[in-house]
Amino acid sequence: MATYKKRGYKPKNKAEEIELDEHNSTTAEVFSTLDESASKTEEWVSKNQNYILGVIGVIALGVLAYLAYVQFVQKPKEANAANEMYYPQQYFDQAVNGAGAERDSLYTIALRGADGKYGFLDIIEEYKGTKAANIATYSAGMAYLNMQQYDNAIDYLEDFSSDDAILGALAKGGLGDAFMQLNQPEDALDYYEKAISHNVNDYTTPKFLYKAGVVSLDLGEKEKALKYFQRIKDEFSSSDEATTIDVFIGKAKSN
Secondary structure (H helix, E strand, O other), X not given: OOOOOOOOOOOOOHHHHHHHHHHHHHHHHHHHHHHHHHHHHHHHHHHOHHHHHXXXXXXXXXXXXXXXXXXXXXXXXXXXXXXXXXXXXXXXXXXXOXXXXXXXXXXXXXXXXXXXXXXXXXXXXXXXXXXXXHHXXXXXXXXXXXXXXXXXXHHHHHHOOOOOHHHHHHHHXXXXXXXXXXXXXXXXXXHHHHHHHHOOOOOHHHHHHHHHHHHHXXXXXXXXXXXHHHHHHHHOOOOHHHHHHHHHHHHHHOO
């Protein structure tokens, strides 16, 4: 194809003249099409201008409303909920270190509150959607687990969700403990395995590897049990669970 470097170029012969005419004709058609498309676009925009502006306005209002909600509703709600957590958390911590009837009494105050103060259950109800309510859900589940109210423990721990390496694993492991107490070892093993895979760390992983191994032994799944016990020996040799792990490895290997 010939290249035309500048305006005023004159073809040297008839063939170039024909080619130049064809080139100019094609170019004209292209620009004509573009002009026509642009005109149609401008016409459509003109006809639908009110609609377009309305959509833009709705989007802008939505963004502003969301920002206002976060700033003036959600943030104060989060702050209030966090403040309310202080009272029941004190009793929960005391209960963890307590014993007997006193322990259950402390857990009850942590759950239900006292002296006009909120407990975990109140925070869950009044501050739905906040981080504090989510943590209160975990704490309520663990309180019920320690009070041996296993059905309630399952209800709350299943509602808790967290990507946190420790809390997420402890919640799954707590569900495993609750199902074990309800004599449902298959369900317990499933949750122990979820706790193991939630996020590997030196604190929760060996704990639930051990429990998964013990349950697997009870279910007669020695090969699976051996896998869990061996991981403790190989990967978590400094953990408390590793101190007697050779005994359990021997049990898993026995006929």
